[in-house]
Amino acid sequence: MFLSALLSFVGLGFLCWLLFNLAVYALPFFVAVTVGHYAFENGAAPIGAIAVALFAGAVALILGQVAFATIRSPTIRLAIGALYALPAGLAGFHAVKGLSETGGTGAAWTLIFASIGAIIVGATAWVRIASFAGSETQSGGVDSHHAGYAAREG
Template sequence: MFLSVLLSVVGLGFLCWLLFSLAVYALPFFVAVTVSYYAFENGAGPIVAIAVALFAGAVALILGQVAFATIRSPTIRLAIGALYALPAVLAGFHAVKGLSETGGAGETWALVLASIGAIIVGATAWVRITSLAGPEIRQVA
């Protein structure tokens, strides 16, 4: 019995680590799935659809990172950061809500925990996307 509790805690910890590690990739994943589905529905085979999905996801990730790192306008950087963080918030909300309901929490507590989890996952995604810009170079006048 002790071993099963220990393995459950380790498994839950692994899922939480995975959630935080993959939070910043929610938007590229969504782009990849959407483009793959579109390609498959328009006659591409499964292999081509997977290849197109990998390419589209990589392009979405790389373009976002390059744009955030090179653009210096705070408004545009805020929009790019929000574009990457908001899907992570949604993914974090649903992941924590599902884990809470699986753990036996009531509906109210599941929503409270899911909201807290969404904020934490969104903040993590925001920190990861902003860390791609590197240190600011300040010029002394």
């Protein structure tokens, strides 16, 4: 009995860890599945559809990271971040809803837990996409700090 409860707890922890780590990839995964399905339905062989899907998902991920890191307009960065965070939040909603229903929670509490899960997973995806641009911003701050120090030294 104890071993069963322990393994359930470890399994649930692993699923939560996996959900948070994969949250930022919800949009590229959606793009990959959509493009792969479209390619398959239009005559591509299964291997070709998979190759096209992998390429489309990688392009969606890389373009989003590069756009978020290089664009300085807060409005556009907000839109790009939301574009990545909203599908992740939707995935988090359904994952937590499924886990809550499995545990036998009532309908109202299931929706409350699922909504909280959606907010947390969406925020995690937002922080992850924002961290792609964080390293560039931090290096700029370090350079300006060293430049100010060098100017004082003379």
